[in-house]
Amino acid sequence: MGQIDYLFIRLLEGCNAGCSMCGFARSSDKYRLSESDFQYVLKAAKNIGVNCIRFTGGEPLLHRSLLGFIESIREAGLKSSIITNGSLLSRNVGRLKVAGLDQVIVSIDASNAEIHDKLRNTPGLFRRAIEGLELAIGEGMMTRVNTVCGPGNFREMPLIQKLISDLGVHQWELSSLKLERPLDYSIEDQIDVEAVIDGVYVQGRKNNYIVPFGKIWCGNTKKEREEYFKTGVTPRPDGQCHIVDRVRYLDAKRGQLFACSLIPHRLEAQAWAASCEDFSKFDLDNESTRAQAEFFRSYGPLVCTGCSTTAAGASNEIGQYLPRDMGWWY
Numbered sequence: 337m338g339q340i341d342y343l344f345i346r347l348l349e350g351c352n353a354g355c356s357m358c359g360f361a362r363s364s365d366k367y368r369l370s371e372s373d374f375q376y377v378l379k380a381a382k383n384i385g386v387n388c389i390r391f392t393g394g395e396p397l398l399h400r401s402l403l404g405f406i407e408s409i410r411e412a413g414l415k416s417s418i419i420t421n422g423s424l425l426s427r428n429v430g431r432l433k434v435a436g437l438d439q440v441i442v443s444i445d446a447s448n449a450e451i452h453d454k455l456r457n458t459p460g461l462f463r464r465a466i467e468g469l470e471l472a473i474g475e476g477m478m479t480r481v482n483t484v485c486g487p488g489n490f491r492e493m494p495l496i497q498k499l500i501s502d503l504g505v506h507q508w509e510l511s512s513l514k515l516e517r518p519l520d521y522s523i524e525d526q527i528d529v530e531a532v533i534d535g536v537y538v539q540g541r542k543n544n545y546i547v548p549f550g551k552i553w554c555g556n557t558k559k560e561r562e563e564y565f566k567t568g569v570t571p572r573p574d575g576q577c578h579i580v581d582r583v584r585y586l587d588a589k590r591g592q593l594f595a596c597s598l599i600p601h602r603l604e605a606q607a608w609a610a611s612c613e614d615f616s617k618f619d620l621d622n623e624s625t626r627a628q629a630e631f632f633r634s635y636g637p638l639v640c641t642g643c644s645t646t647a648a649g650a651s652n653e654i655g656q657y658l659p660r661d662m663g664w665w666y
Contacts (some may be wrong), residue, residue, distance in 0.1 A: 338619060339385055339582065340384055340385065340386055340458075340581075340583070340584055340621065341386065341387040341388065341582045341583070342386070342387065342388050342389075342390060342582060342584070342589075343377075343381050343386050343388070343389045343390070343583075343584050343586065343620065344389075344390050344391075344392055344583065344584070344586065345367065345369065345374075345377065345389060345390070345391055345392070345586045345588060345591070346376075346392050346393060346394070346587050347369040347391055347392075347393065347394075347396060347399055347402075347405075347583075347588050347637055348365070348369065348394040348395075348396070348398060348399050348588075348589070349363050349365040349367060349370050349394045349424060349589060350363050350364060350365050350366070350367075350368075350393070350394050350395065350396045350398050350653070351363045351393060351395045351421070352395055352398065352421075352423055352458075353423060353457070353458045353461060354456065354457030355421070355443075355455070355456045355457065355458075355459055356455060356456075356457060357455075357486075357635065358483055358514055358553060360393065360394050360455065363394060363455075365394070365589075367588075367589040368400070368401070368491045369399070369401075369429075369588040369589075370401075371401050371404060371405075372615075372641070373588070373615040374401070374405055374653075375408065375589060376615040376616050376618050377409055377586065377588075377615060377618050378405075378409065378412055378414075380618045380619060380620050381412075381414065381620060382412045382414065383415070384416060384583075384621060385622050386415065387415060388414060388415040388416070388417060388438075388439075389414055389415070389416055389417070390411050390416070390417040390418070390419065390439075390441075391417070391418045392407070392414070392418075392419045392597075393419075394422070395420060395421055395423070396418045396419065396420060396571035397418070397420055397423075397424040397428055402418070403431055403432070403435045404418070404435075404666040406432065406435040407435045407436060408435055409436065410435070410436030415438045415439070416437050416438050416439070416565070417437070417438060417439035417440075417441060418432075418435065418437065418439075418440060418441065419441040419443070420440065420441065420442055420443070420468075420604060421442075421443050421456065421458070421461060421484065422442045422443065422461065422464055422466075422468045422469070422541070423458065423461055423464050423465070423467025424464075424468075424549065425440065425442065425464065425465065425468025425469070425471070425472070426464060426467040426468040426471055428642050429468060429472050429475055429477075430470040430471075430475070431644065432472075432477075433475045433476075434536075437477065438477070438478055438600070439470045439477065439478040439479070440468070440469070440477050440478070440479050440480070441479075441480040441481070441482055442465050442468060442469050442479070442480070442481050442482070442508075443456075443463075443465070443481075443483070443484070444466075444481045444482070444496060444499075444500065445463060445483055445484055445485075445492075445496075446462070446485055446489055446492045446495075446496065447490055447492050447495035447496045447498075447499050448462065448495075449462035449463055450467075451489060451492060454552065455489060455498065458488060461654055464523065464644065465485045465578075466503070469481070469500075469503060469505060470503060471587055472647045473503065473504050473505070478506055478507075479504075479505050479506050479507070479509065480506060480507040480509060481496075481500050481505050481507075481508050481509070482503065482509045482511070483496060483508065483509065483510050483511070483548075484511060484512075484513050484555045485511065485512055485513065486512065486513030486519060487512055487513075487519055487520045487521050490525070490528075490529060490532055491528060491532060493510065493532050493535070493536050493644070494532060494535040494536055494539075496539070497535075497540050497545050497546065497547075498597065499544060501543075501544075501545040501546045504544060506546075507645070508537070508547070508548045508549070509545070509548060509549065509645075509646045510547045510551070510553050510645065511553055511570070511644040511645045511646060512553045512554060512564070512570045512645070513572060514601065514641070514642045515568055515570070515635070516568060516569075516641050516642065517547075518566060518567055518568045518569050519564075519568050521565055522537050526565055529554060529621065533552055533554075536548070537552060538657060544568060545623050547644075548645070548646075549572040549646055549649055549650075550644070550645040550646040550647070550648055550649025551645040551648045551649050552645065552651065553570075554570075554571070555570075555646050556571065568643050570641070570642065570643050570644070570645065570648075571643065571645055571648050572636070572637045572638075572640055572643045572648055573636070573637045573643070573647070573648045573651035573652055573655075574637070574648075574651075574652055574655075575637065575652075576633050576634060576637065576655065577596075577633050577634075577637055577640075577651050578633070578650075578651045578654040578655050579593040579596050579638035579647050579650060579651045579654070579655055580596050580628065580629040580632045580633050580636065581595045581633065582654065583595070583596055583597060583630055584620050584625065585590075585597040585599070585600060586612070587600060587609075588608070590610065591611060591612050591613030591614075591615075592606075592609035592610065592611065593609070593610040593611075593620070593622070593624075593625050593627035594625070594628060594645070595608075595613045595626075595629040596611065596612070596628075596632060596636075597627050597647075598640070598643055598644060598647060599628065599632065600641050601642045606629075609624075609626050610622055610624035610625045610628065611624070623630060
């Protein structure tokens with residue numbers, strides 16, 4: 337087993353965007369991870385040697401204690417990261433920088449407001465997200481864009497690539513829309529996909545643009561792509577899954593801990609959840625979570641239906657080089 341480097345925390349489910357692919361769209365859920373419970377979690381993370389804590393949701397910037405959480409992480413000597421839809425980013429960048437935030441990850445699914453705002457069902461979201469990214473880059477923060485690619489926007493990928501390269505974004509995660517069923521790609525679409533892949537992964541490198549880390553969103557090999565178009569199953573790690581030895585994911589509201597940030601999205605996730613409802617006894621490496629890791633290390637590449645291309649690529653990289661610091665690319 338490797339060193340646990342990353343702790344993902346879903347600290348709330350509330351969200352102010354209406355993204356069609358998300359179960360928390362327009363959520364008015366009132367749960368917020370408390371400051372006292374977070375301190376227990378932070379202490380456990382530091383004690384076990386976690387390198388980075390990443391906040392997700394919902395929309396993390398809706399949590400009133402977020403800045404305090406980030407300050408505590410900095411004081412503990414760890415790195416911090418948030419995944420945001422970008423709607424509240426521009427007004428908060430300065431305070432996030434002062435608090436000590438290391439990385440901002442913004443969701444961008446198109447190169448223009450018309451398509452992006454439609455996909456996310458939120459007028460004005462694209463403009464605010466881009467403004468926030470520009471300000472974060474200006475503050476010297478590490479920035480990443482996460483893009484969900486599906487039949488409705490895959491032709492946008494080369495345009496997004498140019499946009500974020502011109503902005504100076506540091507990293508790009510390009511992953512497939514995950515519905516656990518075949519996606520609506522026509523035969524003509526599948527032909528166009530190959531042109532998009534060439535544009536992003538081949539021509540993009542020639543143009544010195546930012547290139548997504550990990551596997552191609554629909555698969556590196558002919559076999560992976562055939563499975564993706566036929567079943568909707570996304571590319572998975574080759575050989576064993578090493579992510580489960582490096583990552584933990586906490587669903588704070590439910591008091592559940594997982595060995596990967598993607599396991600909670602599986603239909604049978606509850607069967608794998610490790611209970612951690614009493615945060616004063618929070619343990620990142622408990623017996624139940626180790627059992628998850630053991631199973632998914634061997635069988636994840638055979639049974640997982642919602643892996644991200646970044647996780648698949650990171651697993652392969654870890655399997656080859658075993659780096660201590662995962663370098664912000666997971």
